[in-house]
Amino acid sequence: MFEVEQERIDMLEAIEEFLTRKQFAQLRALLATLEAPDVAILMEDLSMEQVPLVFRLLGKEDAAEVFVELDSDQQELLIQGFSNAELKDILDEMYVDDTVDIMEEMPASVVKRILQHSDPQMRRSINELLKYPEDSTGSIMTTEFVDLKSDMTVSDAFRRIRLTGPDKETINIGYVIDVRRRLMGIVTIRQLLLAKPDEIIGDIMNSNPLSASTLDDQEATARALAKYDFLALPVVDTEHRLVGIVTVDDAIDVLQEEVTEDMEIMAAISPTDKPYLKSSIWETVKARTPWLLILMISSTFTSQIISTFEDALAACTVLTIYIPMLMGTGGNCGTQASVTIIRGISLDEIDFSDIWDIVWKESRVAIGCGAFVGAANFIKLLVLDKWILGNDDITMQVALVICLAMICTVLFAKLVGSTLPLLAKKLGFDPAVMAAPLLSTMVDAISLLIYFQIASMALGI
Amino acid sequence: MFEVEQERIDMLEAIEEFLTRKQFAQLRALLATLEAPDVAILMEDLSMEQVPLVFRLLGKEDAAEVFVELDSDQQELLIQGFSNAELKDILDEMYVDDTVDIMEEMPASVVKRILQHSDPQMRRSINELLKYPEDSTGSIMTTEFVDLKSDMTVSDAFRRIRLTGPDKETINIGYVIDVRRRLMGIVTIRQLLLAKPDEIIGDIMNSNPLSASTLDDQEATARALAKYDFLALPVVDTEHRLVGIVTVDDAIDVLQEEVTEDMEIMAAISPTDKPYLKSSIWETVKARTPWLLILMISSTFTSQIISTFEDALAACTVLTIYIPMLMGTGGNCGTQASVTIIRGISLDEIDFSDIWDIVWKESRVAIGCGAFVGAANFIKLLVLDKWILGNDDITMQVALVICLAMICTVLFAKLVGSTLPLLAKKLGFDPAVMAAPLLSTMVDAISLLIYFQIASMALGI
Numbered sequence: 001m002f003e004v005e006q007e008r009i010d011m012l013e014a015i016e017e018f019l020t021r022k023q024f025a026q027l028r029a030l031l032a033t034l035e036a037p038d039v040a041i042l043m044e045d046l047s048m049e050q051v052p053l054v055f056r057l058l059g060k061e062d063a064a065e066v067f068v069e070l071d072s073d074q075q076e077l078l079i080q081g082f083s084n085a086e087l088k089d090i091l092d093e094m095y096v097d098d099t100v101d102i103m104e105e106m107p108a109s110v111v112k113r114i115l116q117h118s119d120p121q122m123r124r125s126i127n128e129l130l131k132y133p134e135d136s137t138g139s140i141m142t143t144e145f146v147d148l149k150s151d152m153t154v155s156d157a158f159r160r161i162r163l164t165g166p167d168k169e170t171i172n173i174g175y176v177i178d179v180r181r182r183l184m185g186i187v188t189i190r191q192l193l194l195a196k197p198d199e200i201i202g203d204i205m206n207s208n209p210l211s212a213s214t215l216d217d218q219e220a221t222a223r224a225l226a227k228y229d230f231l232a233l234p235v236v237d238t239e240h241r242l243v244g245i246v247t248v249d250d251a252i253d254v255l256q257e258e259v260t261e262d263m264e265i266m267a268a269i270s271p272t273d274k275p276y277l278k279s280s281i282w283e284t285v286k287a288r289t290p291w292l293l294i295l296m297i298s299s300t301f302t303s304q305i306i307s308t309f310e311d312a313l314a315a316c317t318v319l320t321i322y323i324p325m326l327m328g329t330g331g332n333c334g335t336q337a338s339v340t341i342i343r344g345i346s347l348d349e350i351d352f353s354d355i356w357d358i359v360w361k362e363s364r365v366a367i368g369c370g371a372f373v374g375a376a377n378f379i380k381l382l383v384l385d386k387w388i389l390g391n392d393d394i395t396m397q398v399a400l401v402i403c404l405a406m407i408c409t410v411l412f413a414k415l416v417g418s419t420l421p422l423l424a425k426k427l428g429f430d431p432a433v434m435a436a437p438l439l440s441t442m443v444d445a446i447s448l449l450i451y452f453q454i455a456s457m458a459l460g461i
Numbered sequence: 462m463f464e465v466e467q468e469r470i471d472m473l474e475a476i477e478e479f480l481t482r483k484q485f486a487q488l489r490a491l492l493a494t495l496e497a498p499d500v501a502i503l504m505e506d507l508s509m510e511q512v513p514l515v516f517r518l519l520g521k522e523d524a525a526e527v528f529v530e531l532d533s534d535q536q537e538l539l540i541q542g543f544s545n546a547e548l549k550d551i552l553d554e555m556y557v558d559d560t561v562d563i564m565e566e567m568p569a570s571v572v573k574r575i576l577q578h579s580d581p582q583m584r585r586s587i588n589e590l591l592k593y594p595e596d597s598t599g600s601i602m603t604t605e606f607v608d609l610k611s612d613m614t615v616s617d618a619f620r621r622i623r624l625t626g627p628d629k630e631t632i633n634i635g636y637v638i639d640v641r642r643r644l645m646g647i648v649t650i651r652q653l654l655l656a657k658p659d660e661i662i663g664d665i666m667n668s669n670p671l672s673a674s675t676l677d678d679q680e681a682t683a684r685a686l687a688k689y690d691f692l693a694l695p696v697v698d699t700e701h702r703l704v705g706i707v708t709v710d711d712a713i714d715v716l717q718e719e720v721t722e723d724m725e726i727m728a729a730i731s732p733t734d735k736p737y738l739k740s741s742i743w744e745t746v747k748a749r750t751p752w753l754l755i756l757m758i759s760s761t762f763t764s765q766i767i768s769t770f771e772d773a774l775a776a777c778t779v780l781t782i783y784i785p786m787l788m789g790t791g792g793n794c795g796t797q798a799s800v801t802i803i804r805g806i807s808l809d810e811i812d813f814s815d816i817w818d819i820v821w822k823e824s825r826v827a828i829g830c831g832a833f834v835g836a837a838n839f840i841k842l843l844v845l846d847k848w849i850l851g852n853d854d855i856t857m858q859v860a861l862v863i864c865l866a867m868i869c870t871v872l873f874a875k876l877v878g879s880t881l882p883l884l885a886k887k888l889g890f891d892p893a894v895m896a897a898p899l900l901s902t903m904v905d906a907i908s909l910l911i912y913f914q915i916a917s918m919a920l921g922i
Contacts (some may be wrong), residue, residue, distance in 0.1 A: 361745070
């Protein structure tokens with residue numbers, strides 16, 4: 001792995017030098033020392049002419065592994081250049097779930113060519129997997145697993161694993177099915193190794209294992225793998241027939257994607273599948289602008305509120321100066337609470353039934369935070385702004401108004417920030433999507449109303 | 462797994478009913494159908510008296526698995542109540558890395574008791590693991606792995622796995638070491654199963670496997686497991702001696718923790734280890750207040766800027782109304798860019814060498830976003846605010862000033878938002894920690910300066 005960026009740059013230079021000097025044997029030896037994901041990263045920085053050259057120097061098995069890791073433009077380029085025999089070789093080495101992932105990004109002509117050069121069994125599996133909706137468990141599962149029968153002996157099972165194992169994505173778990181292919185149990189390779197050769201699979205298997213359903217949300221399935229520390233989870237159809245398995249490496253990928261999505265949503269970006277540097281200017285603009293516009297609508301309310309109190313502000317202009325601070329603190333408090341709750345919901349630590357505990361807790365936290373922030377602000381107003389910077393408009397009364405407004409804003413922002421995501425979830429919306437724009441709109445508007453209300457009562461304006 | 466909250470509540474009621482009626486046999490049978498993490502979740506909602514009762518109904522192996530998943534208060538409660546024999550039983554079933562994780566949360570008296578009842582080999586391992594610094598790879602590894610010698614035959618290896626396997630965290634990979642315990646290679650159970658019994662391990666193993674070092678950051682190691690799709694990664698000391706392995710389930714936990722930490726930092730919260738509902742009011746206040754204060758300092762600058770332009774604002778009060786909208790849009794644009802870059806850095810998709818590509822890309826994106834937002838705003842000002850709401854202070858000139866300021870603010874915010882995390886990373890700081898407060902301070906201040914500068918030039922105030 002490239003711990004330091006410099007390592008990657010040095011390696012790239014070495015590859016380019018071997019290519020220029022046509023020292024292919026040395027290059028082949030160098031590539032053989034690298035792991036597939038690292039080769040793929042390096043190939044991203046090579047030119048369109050260099051990529052096929054380097055790719056053909058990889059061993060058959062390595063080539064398939066590297067191919068899976070490349071980005072789709074390079075995959076397409078390579079497939080276009082492949083002879084039929086080369087394409088068949090790569091397809092034979094690839095797992096069916098990876099093949100399907102790649103095909104989903106390819107133009108129709110390439111998809112057709114891939115199907116033509118897959119063997120019939122593979123073609124059936126591909127067509128099967130292509131059917132499942134995006135984000136479903138079916139779309140991330142593989143159909144290549146070890147299936148066993150409950151009346152096999154342990155040595156029968158080993159024979160079957162040795163026979164069919166080379167093509168399976170994992171042999172660490174065997175899946176026991178009945179004649180109608182319904183899932184009966186699972187047996188780990190550890191259990192098989194520690195059992196006697198003539199023991200019966202049905203006697204040593206774990207019956208009624210947890211399973212996912214093909215149409216389950218992929219995130220729920222990935223979370224289950226993480227929660228139960230499973231290496232793979234069986235996937236069944238509506239009649240409880242075993243149709244595939246989801247392996248932990250694919251679950252990790254799903255979890256990472258979902259986290260990126262959550263972060264994007266929290267930062268007011270519509271989630272996209274493509275990495276930042278691969279997406280076009282237009283795609284990025286499209287992902288970002290709608291949320292900026294929605295959030296701008298929110299500021300229409302604040303503008304309206306400020307303009308309603310324009311006369312009061314004109315009478316006491318010093319109040320204007322502290323509007324950004326007040327709204328900023330409100331926004332920060334709201335975000336602190338909402339992100340905590342949204343993450344808690346994602347990790348299954350928090351659900352709607354906790355709402356009263358959360359309201360009670362946030363109220364106390366808000367009073368704590370509000371007291372500190374209010375006191376610090378009071379001192380800052382009188383010492384820094386009035387005394388040192390000489391702003392004589394700040395009277396004791398004004399300072400008290402600002403601090404009181406701040407404490408109320410903190411309390412309000414924390415309560416809204418913590419409850420909105422829970423309510424959104426309860427109503428069936430994504431907590432992050434619903435919470436962010438609504439939260440900022442509400443907190444901005446109400447913090448101003450609180451401020452002006454307190455000011456007009458206390459200062460009589 | 463509890464897909465629906467209701468399922469969990471129903472199950473809890475069933476357990477409490479069995480407990481009240483003292484129907485322990487039925488309760489034992491019910492518990493046996495559940496997975497350990499689910500039992501642990503249910504036990505969190507039981508009373509202090511019920512927990513030990515339910516715990517004693519679990520099978521020996523299940524009990525250890527559930528114990529590991531409980532929160533530390535309940536673990537401590539149970540240990541206090543265990544007889545020495547019970548404690549020893551649990552410890553025998555637990556993996557050493559889990560034991561160490563638990564011990565790190567326990568008071569000294571409990572730690573001592575655990576050490577007294579561990580067998581000597583376990584005690585040595587525990588003391589070894591307790592030495593590694595928090596967040597190091599050493600602190601998340603386990604010392605229970607299958608070690609093989611390169612001159613063994615495949616059937617020797619199987620004999621060794623059958624003999625030592627039951628205590629190992631995984632038997633899916635065997636680690637080949639030399640007489641000085643230096644890591645020579647790895648061999649998977651699949652390779653062993655597909656090889657002939659008399660083949661020599663040294664001939665079939667993968668030599669020079671990737672490894673982590675005990676003092677490597679745990680996040681880097683977890684990312685490597687995710688990137689290379691490994692089920693476990695060997696960990697070596699400074700002399701390349703194999704001291705442990707990190708398994709994929711622990712890597713997932715680390716990745717989840719690190720994501721939570723990143724999100725907390727982005728939301729201006731100091732990261733804590735404890736789940737939200739478990740942390741005290743004071744801990745939550747302590748995690749949130751410092752950042753609110755730091756961000757308040759930022760608003761000192763904005764207050765200063767506004768007060769400098771107080772006279773201009775008094776001359777043209779309509780400008781005040783749009784300050785929150787302008788600063789809000791600037792803040793949103795900055796966050797959009799910075800979160801995208803921070804996540805890209807975390808996922809190893811972006812590094813410092815991409816900075817010019819990013820600046821070029823963000824400039825174009827900013828012009829695109831700015832154009833849309835500016836145009837929408839222009840229409841809104843003239844149609845909604847002036848025409849419909851009848852604010853006659855909005856002249857064509859004022860509307861142009863506001864929109865021009867908005868476009869400049871978007872451009873500036875996106876450039877600062879995208880480059881700050883990269884600069885922070887380059888200087889060795891956490892991109893998220895450095896970026897958030899600095900970003901909001903800079904964007905707030907500069908967007909106001911841009912606004913007032915353009916206003917005073919265009920409107921002559």
